[in-house]
Amino acid sequence: MPDVNLSVNLAGVTLNNPVVVASGAFGFGREYNQFYDLSELGGICAKGLTLHPRMGNPAPRVAETPMGILNSVGLENPGVDAFIKEELPFLRRFDTKIIANISGNTPEEYGVMCEKLSAAGVDMIEVNISCPNVKAGGLAYGTRPELAAEVTETAKKHANGVPVMVKLSPNVTDITEIAKAAEGAGADALSLINTIRGMRIDVSTRRPVLRMNTGGLSGPAVLPVAVRMVWEVAQAVKLPILGMGGVSKGADAAQLMLAGASAVAVGTALFTDPFAPLKVRDGLAEIAGRQGLSAVSELTGGVKPW
Amino acid sequence: MKVEQQCKIIARERLTPDTVSMTLAVGDMVSSAITNTGRPIHPGQFIHIKCGEGLLLRRPISIQSWLGTRMGGTITVVFEAKGEGTRWLAQRQVGDTLDVLGPLGNGFRTTSGPYLLVGGGVGVPPLHACACYTGCASTAILGFRSKDRAILLDRFDEDCVDVQVATDDGSLGYHGFVDALVRQELEKKRHYQGVLACGPKPMLKRVAEVAAEFGVPCQVSMEERMGCGVGACLVCAVTMKDGTVKHVCKDGPVFDAEEVDWDA
Numbered sequence: 001m002p003d004v005n006l007s008v009n010l011a012g013v014t015l016n017n018p019v020v021v022a023s024g025a026f027g028f029g030r031e032y033n034q035f036y037d038l039s040e041l042g043g044i045c046a047k048g049l050t051l052h053p054r055m056g057n058p059a060p061r062v063a064e065t066p067m068g069i070l071n072s073v074g075l076e077n078p079g080v081d082a083f084i085k086e087e088l089p090f091l092r093r094f095d096t097k098i099i100a101n102i103s104g105n106t107p108e109e110y111g112v113m114c115e116k117l118s119a120a121g122v123d124m125i126e127v128n129i130s131c132p133n134v135k136a137g138g139l140a141y142g143t144r145p146e147l148a149a150e151v152t153e154t155a156k157k158h159a160n161g162v163p164v165m166v167k168l169s170p171n172v173t174d175i176t177e178i179a180k181a182a183e184g185a186g187a188d189a190l191s192l193i194n195t196i197r198g199m200r201i202d203v204s205t206r207r208p209v210l211r212m213n214t215g216g217l218s219g220p221a222v223l224p225v226a227v228r229m230v231w232e233v234a235q236a237v238k239l240p241i242l243g244m245g246g247v248s249k250g251a252d253a254a255q256l257m258l259a260g261a262s263a264v265a266v267g268t269a270l271f272t273d274p275f276a277p278l279k280v281r282d283g284l285a286e287i288a289g290r291q292g293l294s295a296v297s298e299l300t301g302g303v304k305p306w
Numbered sequence: 307m308k309v310e311q312q313c314k315i316i317a318r319e320r321l322t323p324d325t326v327s328m329t330l331a332v333g334d335m336v337s338s339a340i341t342n343t344g345r346p347i348h349p350g351q352f353i354h355i356k357c358g359e360g361l362l363l364r365r366p367i368s369i370q371s372w373l374g375t376r377m378g379g380t381i382t383v384v385f386e387a388k389g390e391g392t393r394w395l396a397q398r399q400v401g402d403t404l405d406v407l408g409p410l411g412n413g414f415r416t417t418s419g420p421y422l423l424v425g426g427g428v429g430v431p432p433l434h435a436c437a438c439y440t441g442c443a444s445t446a447i448l449g450f451r452s453k454d455r456a457i458l459l460d461r462f463d464e465d466c467v468d469v470q471v472a473t474d475d476g477s478l479g480y481h482g483f484v485d486a487l488v489r490q491e492l493e494k495k496r497h498y499q500g501v502l503a504c505g506p507k508p509m510l511k512r513v514a515e516v517a518a519e520f521g522v523p524c525q526v527s528m529e530e531r532m533g534c535g536v537g538a539c540l541v542c543a544v545t546m547k548d549g550t551v552k553h554v555c556k557d558g559p560v561f562d563a564e565e566v567d568w569d570a
Contacts, residue, residue: 030537268362
């Protein structure tokens with residue numbers, strides 16, 4: 001393979017390579033460490049955390065769709081304290097960046113979690129704003145610019161200098177409004193896209209396959225939506241972007257980078273192939289080499305729109 | 307380290323119009339189980355098979371039998387072609403290659419027999435491995451929808467002390483569900499180390515109730531729509547009696563029946 005510099009910079013954090021694993025697809029890393037050394041990854045977005053442990057939703061929590069899957073796990077997790085005590089020390093053993101992903105019911109909860117995680121020592125905090133906002137009557141933070149800004153500001157205030165990356169929901173009319181709101185409130189980076197709401201019905205039983213009726217769509221089916229949204233957001237804000245949505249090979253990652261992403265995350269592809277992140281990384285390096293680039297980071301924003 | 311392996315199909319047999327038995331050459335997968343988990347491959351574990359290019363989720367198929375590396379290194383699975391993935395799988399021929407992860411999960415925990423093995427439909431195959439694993443001292447009670455769907459009866463006859471069959475329509479053996487036969491058997495004999503059950507959830511629930519009534523420990527192999535197969539994605543959730551959530555792929559598929567919240 002030609003000598004291509006794989007390292008990238010995401011909000012001041014240097015990743016050994018641009019391939020991160022997406023939150024929710026990789027647990028806390030222990031399972032996939034049985035397949036390869038986690039130091040091979042650019043970074044790990046850990047399973048989404050809440051202030052208190054959550055059991056998640058009843059099963060079935062997954063349904064297969066054309067080139068995609070729907071999930072409704074519902075943020076099952078042991079809570080931020082258990083993560084810090086039981087999981088973070090394990091993750092810290094590897095030469096990779098650890099990105100904690102948090103969801104709160106109130107801005108205060110985001111603040112508390114940021115305090116705890118920054119004190120415990122993570123490389124970045126990914127703020128998931130696509131979960132229900134109890135205070136605002138069930139609306140998602142991710143669909144209202146002023147709420148997105150409030151959460152971002154609170155997270156930033158309590159993160160004690162640890163970079164805050166806001167994860168955007170694609171379930172909005174104009175994603176750039178939310179992106180600008182997060183930027184204005186001090187976000188250090190943006191990650192997108194989260195899953196797209198979808199539904200599958202079993203025709204013979206007339207029941208939705210998911211016990212929660214609807215869920216979040218991911219997998220190759222969403223890649224073009226992710227590319228479009230990363231491209232739109234990249235033009236609207238100056239923040240670095242972690243692009244994700246349906247990446248399963250090097251060319252998919254290259255599309256997101258050309259659209260404006262500084263790094264990419266691999267999620268659903270892991271279920272088909274546990275080695276997918278490493279193959280995406282090698283595929284990206286090969287593309288960069290073939291195009292005569294000295295660094296993969298040169299791909300970022302390189303799209304030549306008509 | 308765990309691997310993803312390309313495995314060639316070396317034998318294939320249609321047991322009923324919908325049920326297929328396939329034997330795969332798995333290299334050192336059988337012996338690697340012990341290096342990866344500290345314990346040898348055992349009944350109730352599964353392999354996670356990729357079913358074509360268009361389907362993103364692998365299909366978990368429980369292992370019916372295996373031969374160690376020195377004996378040739380094979381795993382045999384028996385499955386029903388009922389969805390898109392398993393229909394694709396059923397069409398594969400001898401010589402074709404499958405992408406396999408495994409062996410995965412925790413199987414039945416046994417000592418040498420006698421156990422009461424209770425299977426329903428496509429839940430029957432992994433119990434054949436239990437029959438062999440428990441020193442051919444066990445009794446099997448097997449349920450099927452009808453006579454033409456009965457599978458592996460000759461194999462159980464070879465490897466069990468006694469085999470009783472129930473069918474939903476009465477076309478073979480007892481007319482009714484397996485739990486009635488389980489009750490009869492446990493009333494007659496008190497020497498079973500435990501009940502090992504695999505089948506649809508309503509069947510497992512009833513068998514667990516009967517076993518509990520007689521004070522016999524019962525292990526059940528649970529099924530749930532699965533994602534990664536290794537415990538990372540958390541989709542295959544089962545609620546436990548103590549209110550916690552466990553996952554079929556990593557904590558199971560075999561659980562102690564008394565742990566499971568059957569009404570969740």
